[in-house]
Amino acid sequence: MKTLLIGEYREGKLLDSTYELLGFAGQMSAETSMLLVGSETQLPTYSGTLYLAEAATCGEYNPGLHKKLILEAVQKESPDLIVFLHSSYGWDLAPRVAAALKAAQISEVIAITDGGFEVGCCNAKMRRTVKPATAQAVLTIQAGAFPVLQSGGTPNIQKLTAAGDCTLEFVGYEPAEKKDIDLAKAEVIVSAGRGIGKKDNVPAIQALAKALGGELGASRPVVDAGWVEHSHQVGTTGQTVSPKLYVACGISGAIQHLAGMKKSDFIIAINKDKDAPIGEIADVLVVADVMQFVPALTAKVLR
Amino acid sequence: MKLLVCIKQVPDLESRFKPDAAGVWYNETDLAFRMNEYDEYAVEQAVQLREKLGEGTELTVLSIGPDRVVEAIKKSLAMGCDNAAHIQDQAASAKDPWQIASIIAAYAKDKAFDIIFTGMQSQDRGSAQVGVTIAEQLGFACTTTIVGFDYVDGTITAKRELEGGIKGVVKLKTPALVTCQLGLNVPRYPTLPNIMKAKKKEIVAIPVADLLTEESLTTTASFHPPAKKGGGIVLEGDVADLVEKVIAILKDKTTVLR
Ligand SMILES: Cc1cc2nc3c(=O)[nH]c(=O)nc-3n(C[C@H](O)[C@H](O)[C@H](O)COP(=O)(O)OP(=O)(O)OC[C@H]3O[C@@H](n4cnc5c(N)ncnc54)[C@H](O)[C@@H]3O)c2cc1C
Numbered sequence: 001m002k003t004l005l006i007g008e009y010r011e012g013k014l015l016d017s018t019y020e021l022l023g024f025a026g027q028m029s030a031e032t033s034m035l036l037v038g039s040e041t042q043l044p045t046y047s048g049t050l051y052l053a054e055a056a057t058c059g060e061y062n063p064g065l066h067k068k069l070i071l072e073a074v075q076k077e078s079p080d081l082i083v084f085l086h087s088s089y090g091w092d093l094a095p096r097v098a099a100a101l102k103a104a105q106i107s108e109v110i111a112i113t114d115g116g117f118e119v120g121c122c123n124a125k126m127r128r129t130v131k132p133a134t135a136q137a138v139l140t141i142q143a144g145a146f147p148v149l150q151s152g153g154t155p156n157i158q159k160l161t162a163a164g165d166c167t168l169e170f171v172g173y174e175p176a177e178k179k180d181i182d183l184a185k186a187e188v189i190v191s192a193g194r195g196i197g198k199k200d201n202v203p204a205i206q207a208l209a210k211a212l213g214g215e216l217g218a219s220r221p222v223v224d225a226g227w228v229e230h231s232h233q234v235g236t237t238g239q240t241v242s243p244k245l246y247v248a249c250g251i252s253g254a255i256q257h258l259a260g261m262k263k264s265d266f267i268i269a270i271n272k273d274k275d276a277p278i279g280e281i282a283d284v285l286v287v288a289d290v291m292q293f294v295p296a297l298t299a300k301v302l303r
Numbered sequence: 304m305k306l307l308v309c310i311k312q313v314p315d316l317e318s319r320f321k322p323d324a325a326g327v328w329y330n331e332t333d334l335a336f337r338m339n340e341y342d343e344y345a346v347e348q349a350v351q352l353r354e355k356l357g358e359g360t361e362l363t364v365l366s367i368g369p370d371r372v373v374e375a376i377k378k379s380l381a382m383g384c385d386n387a388a389h390i391q392d393q394a395a396s397a398k399d400p401w402q403i404a405s406i407i408a409a410y411a412k413d414k415a416f417d418i419i420f421t422g423m424q425s426q427d428r429g430s431a432q433v434g435v436t437i438a439e440q441l442g443f444a445c446t447t448t449i450v451g452f453d454y455v456d457g458t459i460t461a462k463r464e465l466e467g468g469i470k471g472v473v474k475l476k477t478p479a480l481v482t483c484q485l486g487l488n489v490p491r492y493p494t495l496p497n498i499m500k501a502k503k504k505e506i507v508a509i510p511v512a513d514l515l516t517e518e519s520l521t522t523t524a525s526f527h528p529p530a531k532k533g534g535g536i537v538l539e540g541d542v543a544d545l546v547e548k549v550i551a552i553l554k555d556k557t558t559v560l561r
Contacts, residue, residue, distance in 0.1 A: 010465070061463075061471055061473065063445075063446075086431075087466060088447070088448055088463060088464065088465045088466060088471075091423075091424075091431040091432075091435075091447065091448075092435065092446070092447040092448070092463075094432075095400075095431075095432045095435035095436045095439065096435060096439050096445075098401075098432075098436075099401075099435075099436050099439035099440065100439070102520070103520070104399075104401075104520035104521045105400070105401070105430075105432055105520070105521075106521060107400075107429065107430040107431055107432060108429065108430075108431075115524075116524050119429075120429065120529075121427060121428055121429055121526075122314075122316060122320050122329065122426075122427050123316040123426055123427075123429075124529075125316070125320060125528075125529075126320050126329070126526060126527065126528055126529070127526070127527055127528065127529050128327075128523050128525065128526050128527075129523070129524040129525045129527075130521050130522070130523050130524070131521065131522050131523075131524055132520070132521055133518075133519060133520050133521055133522050134520050167444040167445075167475065167476075168444050168445075168446060168473050168474065168475040168476075169473065169474040169475070170471065170472075170473055171460075171472035171473065171474060172471075172472055173465075173469055173470065173471055173472070174462065174469065174470040174471075174472060175469060176467055176468030176469050176470075177468060187559070188559055212559050212560075213559065214559075220485060220486070221485070223486070224485050224486035226489075230468070233468075236466055236467075237464055237466065237467065237468050238468065244557060244558065244559065245553075245557050245559050252316070252317075265557075266556055266557050268549065268552075273317055274537065274539070275319060275528075277529070279531075279535060279537065280529060280531065280535075281535075282535045283534070283535050283536070283556070284535060284536055284537075284538060284549065284552055285535055285536070285537045285538065286538045286545055286549060287537060287538065287539045288539075288542060288545055289542075292542050293542055293545060293546070296542050296543065296546045297546050297549060297550075300546050300547075300550055301550070301560070
């Protein structure tokens with residue numbers, strides 16, 4: 001088994017998530033090579049072959065060109081698996097490589113199973129075991145699903161160059177919105193999810209946060225709907241938090257939300273659905289209507 | 304200009320899922336279906352562009368699936384799409400993303416679309432592959448996960464959402480495909496007059512066999528619930544009792560009430 005891992009690099013830095021790819025390859029017991037569009041000054045600690053192209057000339061986001069570079073490395077290595085992270089870089093690039101090779105693609109792999117790969121579905125409520133039907137396959141692995149592996153050493157560098165077809169122009173980065181509160185410092189966070197039903201119910205969640213001496217958090221739909229400011233959003237595209245207590249009110253437990261709060265010391269979830277995936281990581285799952293339970297709890301805490 | 308928006312119908316995700324007879328996907332009995340959330344943003348963006356460009360622009364909505372998907376198509380027509388293509392397929396859920404993308408590319412191939420909109424992923428399958436694969440098959444420029452969109456004279460300026468809330472600004476020339484992320488806009492609710500008007504809009508039905516030429520590149524071995532990690536406790540019952548129990552747990556396991 002041979003894998004070609006596609007490392008990640010952004011704003012002039014190698015991303016730590018690259019080491020999760022090595023964790024995956026470790027679990028596969030696979031022979032490994034890596035490709036990175038990055039910089040010689042930001043090399044991963046890893047002792048295998050590294051196909052390196054300079055981001056300074058190839059761009060950090062230039063999928064047409066990055067695809068060409070990957071195809072060149074694929075030709076040299078003939079890997080069985082070409083592995084990306086399931087990230088804004090990976091899910092954008094992987095299907096382009098898979099289409100060029102007409103290879104099976106399996107997205108957001110969370111575990112390796114007998115002859116196949118386990119992936120989540122139905123908003124993380126269910127799982128599928130999927131197998132490639134082609135000799136070569138492209139995978140994207142879920143962020144956080146595989147351990148970080150830093151084996152040390154320096155890579156054996158093989159330089160790649162490719163030129164030409166730029167189907168788009170990358171203009172630049174825009175920083176994340178300024179945060180008016182730093183949730184990372186909060187000891188207690190009580191978060192509102194879509195299950196609270198409407199904007200008018202936000203104060204009731206905020207009241208519990210206040211009663212417990214904490215801050216208000218939110219899942220993404222609540223922010224997208226304009227019920228709560230973006231600075232309160234917890235998750236991959238919001239803030240990462242690890243309070244002593246996290247209370248999830250009407251939040252289903254999608255992976256992008258869990259990624260932002262699963263390191264909390266103690267998690268209480270209130271959900272009317274006993275099967276909600278938040279139950280997989282919650283210390284306590286209270287099966288109840290959130291708008292009946294939360295005000296009652298607040299009243300008791302204040303008493 | 305010619306615009307296309309691709310939508311999928313998905314079950315209400317708050318439902319309970321049971322495996323189907325083959326054990327490879329969910330059993331559809333008792334499930335209520337609606338438009339994939341990501342696609343609502345795609346439809347809204349396409350309709351906004353259609354309104355901005357005005358006369359001479361045609362916006363088609365496409366969906367693959369059994370008869371039930373006509374409901375989602377009708378909603379898109381009521382939101383402002385001009386006409387629709389229903390690719391009739393009883394077995395759409397058994398097709399992998401490569402096949403779904405190939406069917407859409409086969410449909411779009413000779414129709415000279417300038418811009419195609421899709422959701423970034425579906426809520427049930429979640430492969431995030433179909434949009435990009437359609438673009439690759441058609442040779443369109445493509446970018447994904449957009450939270451900002453503008454179009455002027457053959458050039459799209461899109462904002463991609465990256466991890467941590469950073470955004471990447473990208474310009475692409477049409478023909479192009481974009482995959483839409485949650486929060487891109489505020490999807491409208493169809494109004495009653497528009498629902499009535501939509502009834503007169505044309506829905507072309509095309510049997511999937513006319514467009515399908517590709518074999519599946521993956522096979523699904525099983526569909527099952529996650530192995531419960533355990534550890535956590537589940538509390539059920541009367542609200543007053545639940546409150547008492549949670550207060551006791553907070554006192555016992557955390558320091559927040561001390
Ligand atoms: C690239 C990407 C990045 C993302 N980033 C983030 C992120 O940073 N943060 C984030 O949160 N999400 C993010 N998401 C979205 C994520 O996938 C989910 O869609 C989102 O987390 C769902 O929010 P929710 O749990 O509030 O809503 P839903 O998934 O709709 O869940 C609502 C829950 O409320 C329960 N409920 C309903 N009514 C009641 C009631 N009366 N009483 C009790 N419970 C009730 C339901 O059973 C359900 O479990 C991202 C998605 C993508 C694709």
